[in-house]
Amino acid sequence: MLKCREVSHLVGSDEVRAASLRTRLEVRLHLLMCRACRRYASQLLALGRAVRRRSSTGSAGGIDGLTSRTLDAAKARGLMDEPADRHDP
Amino acid sequence: MTRDEQLMFERVKRRDPAAIREVVEELMPQVLRMAIAAGLRREHAEDVAQATFLTFLESLDRFEGRSTIRTWVFGILFRKLSETRRDLRKDARFEDVDDVDESRFDARGRWVRPPRATDEGVFAAELHRSLDACLELLAERQRVVFELRERDGMSTEEICNVLGCSRTNLGVMLHRARAALRSCLEARGLGRQDEC
Numbered sequence: 001m002l003k004c005r006e007v008s009h010l011v012g013s014d015e016v017r018a019a020s021l022r023t024r025l026e027v028r029l030h031l032l033m034c035r036a037c038r039r040y041a042s043q044l045l046a047l048g049r050a051v052r053r054r055s056s057t058g059s060a061g062g063i064d065g066l067t068s069r070t071l072d073a074a075k076a077r078g079l080m081d082e083p084a085d086r087h088d089p
Numbered sequence: 090m091t092r093d094e095q096l097m098f099e100r101v102k103r104r105d106p107a108a109i110r111e112v113v114e115e116l117m118p119q120v121l122r123m124a125i126a127a128g129l130r131r132e133h134a135e136d137v138a139q140a141t142f143l144t145f146l147e148s149l150d151r152f153e154g155r156s157t158i159r160t161w162v163f164g165i166l167f168r169k170l171s172e173t174r175r176d177l178r179k180d181a182r183f184e185d186v187d188d189v190d191e192s193r194f195d196a197r198g199r200w201v202r203p204p205r206a207t208d209e210g211v212f213a214a215e216l217h218r219s220l221d222a223c224l225e226l227l228a229e230r231q232r233v234v235f236e237l238r239e240r241d242g243m244s245t246e247e248i249c250n251v252l253g254c255s256r257t258n259l260g261v262m263l264h265r266a267r268a269a270l271r272s273c274l275e276a277r278g279l280g281r282q283d284e285c
Contacts, residue, residue: 003198012267013260014238014245036203043204044267047274048239050216067117070139071110079146081104 002030007037012044090157098154104146113142116162119241122233123163123251127170131229137173141166167251193268205275216274223273227266234259235266 002010002023007030010016016027031038074080090098100108120141124134144165145152152161195201224232237243249259 003194004200005194005198008193008268009260009264012264014263015256015260018245018256036200039204039206040271043207043271046207046213046216047220047267047270050213050220051236051239052242054220054240063118063121066121066135066138067110067113070113070117070142073139073143074109074146075106077143077147079104079143079149080106080109082106 002026004030004034004037007031007034008040011037011041090154094157095154098158101158102149102152102154104149109146112158112162116159117142119237119243120162120166122237122241123166123248124170125233126230126237126248127173127252128230129170129173133173137166137169141169144169163247163251167253170251171253204271215278219274219277220270223270223277226273227269231262231266231269234262235270238263 007027010019010023010027016024019027031041071080075082097108097112101112117138121134121138124137125131127134129137141162145162148165152158156164193201224235227235234248237248238245245256245259248254249256252259
């Protein structure tokens, strides 16, 4: 029988996805019987959903600056096809 | 490649600035997180991320579209990260030891303090309020690995291919990140006091 400690690790590490059929069944059986682990597993799923719903800003802050700097560097090295300058006769 | 990927590939090959901007905007967050997850400090990670896209654009003529743009970019990133391994932080190694569980379970492997009950709706609302604060408390590498997996939806294989880590290494980091996040949320009052 799997212990709560093992189930929490299998679920939290995603190892359960790559586990053997037998292990996956044991996890499922444990979750059926153990309310605490069931809560744990469903809270981790909710965590994932919450992060996905979030815009791409947040903790990846400063990305826009990095993106502009990268595009500027690419332009400076002639790596991008520059649109014709309309003000130039 | 899908039809959209094929169209994008052709535009990027022509060095269409709008297409290139789109590619950089879409992939930059993942490339940067990956570089941080590999153990680079923020500033160094930004340099590597920028260099990855410049190399991508420099090597465009050799890119024949047999893989997707995304795979090609991550391949370049993998080589750049391999080159910088020696400059990695001292704590950049992946650990297998799992001490996160020691205090959470008793000697028989059972929960010392079982997770509190949560109502689906309330949980979502409180999560929304506290998530950023709790993410900030994670070690940076843990946080970005969690984000690569959950926010960017990258598979374990895809992440490990770029970072050169094993499934077990990555699993330990994910497990720690999720356990720490959940405890942080619970400590901030998430969930009802248990009735059982």
